[in-house]
Amino acid sequence: MTCKPYIMIFPALLLVVLFSYIPFILTFFNSIHSVSLSGERLGFVGLANYRRLFGNQSFHASLSNTIRFTLFFVPTNITITLLAAVLSNRKGWLANLNQIFFFLPMAVGMSSMLMIIKMMFNPSIGIINRLVGANIQWFNDPNAAMALLVIAGVFLGFGFDFLLFSAALRNVPNDLKEVARINGANGFQIFRHLELPLIAPTLVFIIVTNIKNAMLISAPVLILTEGGPFRSTQTLVYQMYLDGFKSGNYALGSAIAIVVFLLTFAALLILLHLERRRIYYQ
Amino acid sequence: MKTLRATLSTVLSLLVVFPIAYSISASFFQYTDFTAVPARLLPSSLNISNYIRAFSESSLARFLFNSLLTSIIGTLLRMAISIMAAYTFSFFAFKGRNALFILIVATMLLPSDALIIANFMTIRTLRLTDTYMGIIATSLLAPTHIFMLRQYFRMMSVEYREAAIIEGCTDLRFLTTLLIPMSKAVILTLAIHSFSTIFNDYLWPLLVTNKTSMRTVQVGLTMMGFSEHLDYGPQFAAITFLMTPILIAFITLHKPITESVSIRFTGR
Structure with a gap:
């Protein structure tokens, strides 16, 4: 009878050990060994893999691209989703319609959305260049390719971030806004001095999760740009995929995984710290 | 204005x-x-x-079938495992309960994308590449679900269950006739979330499948061969x-x- 609770949590425990703890330890071990193509550890090499990684041009590109992407993506995404939430936080059928449109991207699967974007931005027959009347080489110009990744990132996360912002804005008491309006505050002042401080917890939460997601970006790179042109959009997780799977260099791939882990861990620590202070529960 | x-x-x-x-x-x-x-x-x-x-x-029809099958089975298993664990952590007193709970919940800190190389090697060792089990294996555990369900279950007092057990109610009956119907809303929300997460997963199914016939729709969609031409x-x-x-x-x-x-x- 006393072993019953252990039997009931056994599946969950087995799964965390098998697919979280063991792989984590394996990743760390592989990153300090040389590893054969079949996955066997051949010998202890200490920090040699990390030294190779940090001396590697390709890794420098991945690291700086990942950081660049994060720096471009997070502010762009937050500005647009917050703007959408603020503008559509009103009454009436048109506002309702706007809200539905804003959250619809959430209904589209990631690879579907990326394939739509890939076809829309095709330089020759894609609708974007043809509508704008420009000839932007979205896949062959380093700056345009980075912009394309940011655009894709905004569409992929739009619905969810919008919903979080709208929910937070709806929780701002109406009578407070009424009082401010009677006292002569305009729309922007109400947003800046009343709504913004009250939704700050949600804002912080979205910033941190956005940073984490941006640092882990891989699917848009895989589907849209394949890291090109000239590695200008190659990111950390994409390089991990290239080195770890395409070239079978598990040791180097594992070293990148550890770097990725440390970077996201830092972001998550900040989130947990803020959560412990219950900052986003208001 | x-x-x-x-x-x-x-x-x-x-x-x-x-x-x-x-x-x-x-x-x-x-x-x-x-x-x-x-x-x-x-x-x-x-x-x-x-x-x-x-x-x-x-092979769009086949891709769709693979995705629906893995998402449905994955969601059901994931919910069953989560509910069972959350139930145990909320209503049973046993040695090491808190430590084991933290052991599970702490994995929320490990980004699964950083573990895919090692997980891929595990799946290959278990000979599960190109199988449905391989596609869903890594998504069967959702520490966030266990965490949220436990928060919810704990709103009910432990005496409630003890009284029911003394009256001769089994754990299974308590779960299916009382706790699960009472928590319908939160369970449904988590199940929908699970389904869409597994259905929309891209990188993992891409790695563990090689045969066209085993591709999920999210992976297959990018390899249909139309857009390239x-x-x-x-x-x-x-x-x-x-x-x-x-x-x-x-x-x-x-x-x-x-x-x-x-x-x-x-x-x-």
Whole structure:
């Protein structure tokens, strides 16, 4: 009878050990060994893999691209989703319609959305260049390719971030806004001095999760740009995929995984710290 | 001021929905519609040939079957494992309970993308590549679900269960006739979340499947062979076919989804 609770949590425990703890330890071990193509550890090499990684041009590109992407993506995404939430936080059928449109991207699967974007931005027959009347080489110009990744990132996360912002804005008491309006505050002042401080917890939460997601970006790179042109959009997780799977260099791939882990861990620590202070529960 | 706000909001919402609207429209385009001058936004005729080609010239039906099967089985197993664990952690007193709970919940800190190389090697050792089990194996555990369910279950007092057990009720009956019906809303929300996470997963199924016949739809969609030859019609048709049921569900369930998000993430 006393072993019953252990039997009931056994599946969950087995799964965390098998697919979280063991792989984590394996990743760390592989990153300090040389590893054969079949996955066997051949010998202890200490920090040699990390030294190779940090001396590697390709890794420098991945690291700086990942950081660049994060720096471009997070502010762009937050500005647009917050703007959408603020503008559509009103009454009436048109506002309702706007809200539905804003959250619809959430209904589209990631690879579907990326394939739509890939076809829309095709330089020759894609609708974007043809509508704008420009000839932007979205896949062959380093700056345009980075912009394309940011655009894709905004569409992929739009619905969810919008919903979080709208929910937070709806929780701002109406009578407070009424009082401010009677006292002569305009729309922007109400947003800046009343709504913004009250939704700050949600804002912080979205910033941190956005940073984490941006640092882990891989699917848009895989589907849209394949890291090109000239590695200008190659990111950390994409390089991990290239080195770890395409070239079978598990040791180097594992070293990148550890770097990725440390970077996201830092972001998550900040989130947990803020959560412990219950900052986003208001 | 009011009209300016409404106008800005509407323009922005049209931009956001544009890729979806364009995909639906372009799924009816003939090849010449894509190259027409000036650029077309609407098809020249409503012709479903792209849909027929999407299914007949690719394995779309098979991809869809694989995805539905893995998402349904994965969701059911994931919910069963989570409910059982959350139930045990909320109603049983046993040695090491808190330590084991932390052991499970702490994995929320490990980003699964950073573990895929090692997980791939495990799946290969277990000879599970190109199997349904391999596709769902790593998504069977959701520490966030266990955490949230436990928070919810703990609202019910432990004496409640003890009284029921003394009356001769088994754990299974207590769960199925009392606890699960009582927690229907939260369980449903988590199940929907699980389904869409597994259904939309990309990187993992890409790694563990090699055979075309085992591809999930998210992976298969990027390898249909149409868009590489600038043959966009069938590609848009496949995408539109996939997203239409979910779009309809989202539009009709707009209110409850919005509310569940505000409850889950703002703590109200």
